[in-house]
Amino acid sequence: MSPKIVDKQAKKYEILTAAMRVFAQKGVVQTRMSDIAEAAGIGKGTIYEYFRSKEDIFAETYRQVFEGTEQQVMAIISADLDPETKLRKLMTTTVDGFLGDGGEFAGIMMAFWSEAVRNKDDRIIDIINLQQIYADYRRMISAILDEGVLTGAFQVSDTFMTASVLIGAMDGILLQCIMDPDIFTPTQAVEALLESYLNGIKK
Amino acid sequence: MSPKIVDKQAKKYEILTAAMRVFAQKGVVQTRMSDIAEAAGIGKGTIYEYFRSKEDIFAETYRQVFEGTEQQVMAIISADLDPETKLRKLMTTTVDGFLGDGGEFAGIMMAFWSEAVRNKDDRIIDIINLQQIYADYRRMISAILDEGVLTGAFQVSDTFMTASVLIGAMDGILLQCIMDPDIFTPTQAVEALLESYLNGIKK
Amino acid sequence: MSPKIVDKQAKKYEILTAAMRVFAQKGVVQTRMSDIAEAAGIGKGTIYEYFRSKEDIFAETYRQVFEGTEQQVMAIISADLDPETKLRKLMTTTVDGFLGDGGEFAGIMMAFWSEAVRNKDDRIIDIINLQQIYADYRRMISAILDEGVLTGAFQVSDTFMTASVLIGAMDGILLQCIMDPDIFTPTQAVEALLESYLNGIKK
Amino acid sequence: MSPKIVDKQAKKYEILTAAMRVFAQKGVVQTRMSDIAEAAGIGKGTIYEYFRSKEDIFAETYRQVFEGTEQQVMAIISADLDPETKLRKLMTTTVDGFLGDGGEFAGIMMAFWSEAVRNKDDRIIDIINLQQIYADYRRMISAILDEGVLTGAFQVSDTFMTASVLIGAMDGILLQCIMDPDIFTPTQAVEALLESYLNGIKK
DNA sequence: TATGAATGAGCATTCATTCAT
DNA sequence: TATGAATGAATGCTCATTCAT
Numbered sequence: 001m002s003p004k005i006v007d008k009q010a011k012k013y014e015i016l017t018a019a020m021r022v023f024a025q026k027g028v029v030q031t032r033m034s035d036i037a038e039a040a041g042i043g044k045g046t047i048y049e050y051f052r053s054k055e056d057i058f059a060e061t062y063r064q065v066f067e068g069t070e071q072q073v074m075a076i077i078s079a080d081l082d083p084e085t086k087l088r089k090l091m092t093t094t095v096d097g098f099l100g101d102g103g104e105f106a107g108i109m110m111a112f113w114s115e116a117v118r119n120k121d122d123r124i125i126d127i128i129n130l131q132q133i134y135a136d137y138r139r140m141i142s143a144i145l146d147e148g149v150l151t152g153a154f155q156v157s158d159t160f161m162t163a164s165v166l167i168g169a170m171d172g173i174l175l176q177c178i179m180d181p182d183i184f185t186p187t188q189a190v191e192a193l194l195e196s197y198l199n200g201i202k203k
Numbered sequence: 204m205s206p207k208i209v210d211k212q213a214k215k216y217e218i219l220t221a222a223m224r225v226f227a228q229k230g231v232v233q234t235r236m237s238d239i240a241e242a243a244g245i246g247k248g249t250i251y252e253y254f255r256s257k258e259d260i261f262a263e264t265y266r267q268v269f270e271g272t273e274q275q276v277m278a279i280i281s282a283d284l285d286p287e288t289k290l291r292k293l294m295t296t297t298v299d300g301f302l303g304d305g306g307e308f309a310g311i312m313m314a315f316w317s318e319a320v321r322n323k324d325d326r327i328i329d330i331i332n333l334q335q336i337y338a339d340y341r342r343m344i345s346a347i348l349d350e351g352v353l354t355g356a357f358q359v360s361d362t363f364m365t366a367s368v369l370i371g372a373m374d375g376i377l378l379q380c381i382m383d384p385d386i387f388t389p390t391q392a393v394e395a396l397l398e399s400y401l402n403g404i405k406k
Numbered sequence: 407m408s409p410k411i412v413d414k415q416a417k418k419y420e421i422l423t424a425a426m427r428v429f430a431q432k433g434v435v436q437t438r439m440s441d442i443a444e445a446a447g448i449g450k451g452t453i454y455e456y457f458r459s460k461e462d463i464f465a466e467t468y469r470q471v472f473e474g475t476e477q478q479v480m481a482i483i484s485a486d487l488d489p490e491t492k493l494r495k496l497m498t499t500t501v502d503g504f505l506g507d508g509g510e511f512a513g514i515m516m517a518f519w520s521e522a523v524r525n526k527d528d529r530i531i532d533i534i535n536l537q538q539i540y541a542d543y544r545r546m547i548s549a550i551l552d553e554g555v556l557t558g559a560f561q562v563s564d565t566f567m568t569a570s571v572l573i574g575a576m577d578g579i580l581l582q583c584i585m586d587p588d589i590f591t592p593t594q595a596v597e598a599l600l601e602s603y604l605n606g607i608k609k
Numbered sequence: 610m611s612p613k614i615v616d617k618q619a620k621k622y623e624i625l626t627a628a629m630r631v632f633a634q635k636g637v638v639q640t641r642m643s644d645i646a647e648a649a650g651i652g653k654g655t656i657y658e659y660f661r662s663k664e665d666i667f668a669e670t671y672r673q674v675f676e677g678t679e680q681q682v683m684a685i686i687s688a689d690l691d692p693e694t695k696l697r698k699l700m701t702t703t704v705d706g707f708l709g710d711g712g713e714f715a716g717i718m719m720a721f722w723s724e725a726v727r728n729k730d731d732r733i734i735d736i737i738n739l740q741q742i743y744a745d746y747r748r749m750i751s752a753i754l755d756e757g758v759l760t761g762a763f764q765v766s767d768t769f770m771t772a773s774v775l776i777g778a779m780d781g782i783l784l785q786c787i788m789d790p791d792i793f794t795p796t797q798a799v800e801a802l803l804e805s806y807l808n809g810i811k812k
Numbered sequence: 813t814a815t816g817a818a819t820g821a822g823c824a825t826t827c828a829t830t831c832a833t
Numbered sequence: 834t835a836t837g838a839a840t841g842a843a844t845g846c847t848c849a850t851t852c853a854t
Contacts, residue, residue, distance in 0.1 A: 011838090029232045033824060043840040045826080054824070131383055161387060161395045164379055168392070171378060172371025180334050183341075184364060189371070192364045197400060236849060246815040248851080257849065435638045439828060449836040451830080460828065537789050544792075567793060567801045574781025574798070581780060582773055586740055590770060595777070598770045603806060620817090642845060652819040654847080663845070 012050045015040045016064055019057050024107025028058055028115045059127040062112055069097030077140055083148030088194055090141065091170055095186040098174055110178050138163045169193050215253045218243045219267055222260050227310025231261055231318045262330040265315055272300030280343055286351030291397055293347065294373060298389045301377055313381050341366045372396050418456045421446045422470055425463050430513025434464055434521045465533040468518055475503030483546055489554030494600055496547065497576060501592045504580055516584050544569045575599050621659045624649045625673055628666050633716025637667055637724045668736040671721055678706030686749055692757030697803055699750065700779055704795040707783055719787050747772045778802050 018040035022031045033054060037044045051057045076089045098109050116128040141163035148154035156162050173189040221243035225234045236257060240247040254260045279292050301312045319331040344366035351357035359365050376392040424446035428437045439460060443450040457463045482495050504515050522534040547569035554560035562568050579595040627649035631640045642663060646653045660666045685698050707718050725737040750772035757763035765771050782798040 008838090027232075032822085044824095045840050045842095046838075048825070049838065134379060134382065156399070158395065161392065162399060164387065165372060165376060165392060165396045165399065168375025168377075168379055169368060169372035169396075170375065172374035173368060174371075175374060176337055176367055176371055179337065184367065189364065189368060192361060193368045193372075196359070196365060196368065235847085240816095247849095248815050248817095249813085251850070252813070435636075438826090443837095450828095451836050451838095452834085454829070455834070540785055540788065562805070564801060567798065568805060570785055570793065571778060571782060571798060571802045571805065574783075574785055575774060575778035575802075576781065577784060578777025578780035579774060580777075582743060582777055585743065590773065595770065595774060598767065599774045599778075602765070602771060602774065617817090641843085653845095654819050654821095655817075657846070658817065 008050070015042070015047060015050055016057070016061055020061050020065070020108045023058075023061060023111040027111050055123060055127075058115075061108065062128055065108060065112070069094065072097060073140070077143075083144050083151060083153050084198070086144050087141070087148075087166075090144070091166070091190050091194065092187060095170060095174060095190050099177070099186055107178065109174070134167065137167050141166055166193075166197070169197075211253070214245075218245070218250060218253055219260070219264055222264050223268070223311045226261075226264060226314045231314050258330075261318075264311065265331055268311060268315070272297065275300060276343070280346075286347050286354060286356045287401070289347050290344070290351070290369075293344065294369070294393050294397065295390065298373060298377060298393050301389075310381065312377070337370065340370050344369055369396075369400070372400075414456070418466075421448070421453060421456055422463070422467055426467050426471070426514045429464075429467060429517040434517050461533075464521075467514070468534055471514060471518070475500065478503060479546070483549075489550050489557060489559050490604070492550050493547070493554075493572075496550065497572070497596050497600065498593065501576060501580060501596050505583070505592055513584065515580070540573065543573050547572055572599075572603070575603075617659070624651070624656060624659055625666070625670055629670050629674075629717040632667075632670060632720040636720050664732060664736075667724075670717065671737055674717060674721070678703065681706060682749070686752075692753050692760060692762050693807070695753050696750070696757075696775075699753070700775070700799050700803065701796060704779060704783060704799050708786070708795055716787065718783070743776065746776050750775055775802075775806070778806075 015036065019031070019036045022035045022039050026035065031054075033047055034044050036057070037047055040047070047057070051060065072093050073090065076086060076093060079086070079089075081089065112128060113130070116124060116130040138160065142159040145154055145156050145159035145162055149156055149159065170190065170193075173193065174186055176183065177186045177189065218239065222234075222239045225238045225242050229238065234257075236250060237247050239260065240250055243250075250260070254263065275296050276293065279289060279296060282289070282292075284292065315331060316333070319327060319333040341363065345362040348357055348359055348362035348365055352359055352362065373393065373396075376396065377389055379386065380389045380392065421442065425437075425442045428441045428445050432441065437460075439453060440450050442463065443453055446453075453463070457466065478499050479496065482492060482499060485492070485495075487495065518534060519536070522530060522536040544566065548565040551560055551562050551565035551568055555562055555565065576596065576599075579599065580592055582589065583592045583595065624645065628640070628645045631644045631648050635644065640663075642656055643653050645666070646656055649656075656666070660669065681702050682699065685695060685702060688695070688698075690698065721737060722739070725733060725739040747769065751768040754763055754765050754768035754771055758765055758768065779799065779802075782802065783795055785792065786795045786798065
């Protein structure tokens with residue numbers, strides 16, 4: 001009378017996690033459905049009980065990773081903090097979000113991003129609109145910088161450009177941490193970045 | 204030395220150039236041999252007269268792109284310049300090298316890099332040892348910074364970390380320029396980066 | 407004999423009816439077991455409590471549909487009627503049997519028949535021996551025609567051929583009614599067929 | 610300098626012929642691309658050098674078969690013949706067209722038709738709009754009958770219905786010939802049909 | 813030497829059937 | 834008994850590579 005009871009939500013999450021592992025390891029394009037199945041310890045067909053397609057998995061994995069960070073970022077933006085603190089918090093949170101608890105998201109981030117960067121396919125853009133994401137980030141950070149200029153905390157001629165440079169620096173730092181995790185932690189690096197950037201390195 | 208050999212070299216180069224164009228446009232994995240053949244205006248089979256495999260093309264394309272930049276960088280490193288000028292030149296040259304005459308290398312760089320970043324495949328590492336490349340760059344830049352600290356031009360506590368941050372910033376800026384070429388030129392951005400970074404943005 | 411067995415029979419019939427509906431709508435090959443389960447309002451696995459396989463369902467559905475018509479036809483054949491009436495009744499009954507109460511069998515007939523027509527697979531022939539069915543029909547109708555010739559009611563040189571033509575006409579009319587139910591009812595068409603066929607259209 | 614020269618047109622036709630054979634034998638849905646490849650004596654991938662998809666093959670096979678017949682039919686319609694001759698010619702030509710030189714098209718016709726009959730898929734309707742085909746045929750034949758009524762050759766109350774019956778009869782006869790080629794030739798059957806139909810079988 | 817026709821390994825996806833509950 | 838989660842064989846299609854010309 002009663003069928004096999006399975007926590008569909010939990011199993012879906014398991015598959016998602018397995019997919020992330022494989023995506024991080026091999027990249028999205030090179031990952032075969034059978035790789036994900038094997039990683040999840042299930043049959044190939046079972047995946048399709050939980051996801052409609054490989055693309056669907058990709059989209060869900062992406063959401064899984066980003067939703068958390070996005071919310072945290074929003075909270076910081078609307079918090080009542082002085083510009084410098086806000087900038088620090090925003091950058092630290094972003095980097096931490098990307099690297100997850102133990103850096104486990106690093107690889108999957110890389111996979112997402114390298115996929116999005118060169119894929120002009122509309123279907124991918126629907127899932128990850130990197131251009132949009134960057135535009136949003138630039139807007140948020142330049143708003144903080146503008147605020148700082150108004151309050152007299154910062155001296156910046158082109159806040160939009162400066163925002164871009166800060167974001168770029170974050171990305172580049174993350175990349176190095178992902179590729180070579182032993183050299184330094186991203187948090188250390190972001191602090192170094194802000195330290196130098198805020199104060200200048202020229203004597 | 205015979206004319207035939209010269210022709211072979213020229214044709215090989217043509218194919219390589221065609222491959223770069225397509226790689227830049229579609230990414231390495233998504234590029235089909237037929238795409239390259241078409242772009243080069245030759246038959247599909249002909250490619251195999253000049254290259255052993257798709258991977259071989261990838262490796263050679265990579266070498267083609269980097270050899271030029273590498274030599275320029277080396278020249279700057281060993282030139283007799285003050286640290287600040289050296290740093291400016293190094294960064295500007297790197298960015299220009301990546302973007303080529305008219306930004307044509309940008310896409311191919313992206314393609315290489317997104318390939319290398321997530322591919323831990325030994326075969327890819329043999330071709331593009333990104334970890335090594337970054338290590339080299341960090342060493343070069345931190346040497347310049349060390350020199351600047353010695354001469355009193357810079358005030359940097361951790362030159363290695365600062366070097367990493369600068370490299371990261373360059374990468375990140377390039378990424379944004381590639382993805383959204385209208386917002387600013389990489390040269391502008393690098394100048395803004397150096398300006399802020401050298402002088403600080405804090406009042 | 408126990409209530410359970412009765413229940414089983416009833417449920418089996420329900421599944422069969424559901425299967426017919428779906429077969430009629432999508433064709434046998436395109437019908438999925440899950441479609442049948444859904445149409446029957448039961449679980450996919452439950453079907454296998456009543457049928458061994460999809461093919462088994464197909465066979466049973468077929469028997470279900472034909473048994474009724476076959477018996478009616480037999481009754482007409484052995485009835486004591488004049489040849490013309492017998493012919494009319496036989497054809498009308500056949501067409502009505504195919505179209506069911508409200509034309510609901512039309513689609514399933516089509517499904518069976520298109521399956522049988524092209525499938526020379528032994529397993530299908532075991533289930534629907536169309537060749538045999540047509541041979542039987544030809545025999546029955548030519549017997550009626552022979553009778554008519556003997557009694558002087560008909561003037562037919564080749565009763566076997568004429569029987570074939572009549573059967574063919576019935577089939578073809580049914581097909582058109584199924585494909586385009588608005589043009590005319592099969593009963594109308596059969597009457598028109600008999601009218602013309604019996605009297606000729608040539609002035 | 611010169612590549613392998615292949616008559617692409619000829620090879621395409623060969624594959625088409627092979628496909629027809631298999632379609633006729635197994636039906637369209639049950640035919641696998643590998644079946645066609647095997648029947649054509651080529652590799653699976655080679656098919657895709659000549660056709661975009663299985664559906665494409667289906668459509669082309671269909672056109673291949675029908676184009677000839679269609680033109681012949683048009684010629685008859687516009688010829689200057691008396692109604693009875695026109696009707697005879699039209700029906701004979703149609704039946705002959707369906708059966709090809711040695712009845713080789715019979716099976717493929719069956720396959721097409723059973724596909725079209727139950728497939729409400731838009732893609733199939735785009736290829737074979739059976740409803741349209743039947744409507745056209747009904748129009749053509751009823752026009753001939755109308756003409757016959759005007760000239761006093763025929764005595765028909767409902768020419769549209771009579772046309773439908775005639776078409777149906779043709780279809781049904783073809784079906785029987787295809788399923789059981791030994792009983793009679795379609796030409797014989799069509800002649801018997803016209804003979805009876807035109808003159809009536811009632812004494 | 814140059815070519816593109818031919819190929820088959822490889823992959824995403826579907827679905828009849830099984831089986832643990 | 835009833836169920837639906839799990840499965841893998843099967844299938845359409847792609848594309849790097851080979852090879853006859």
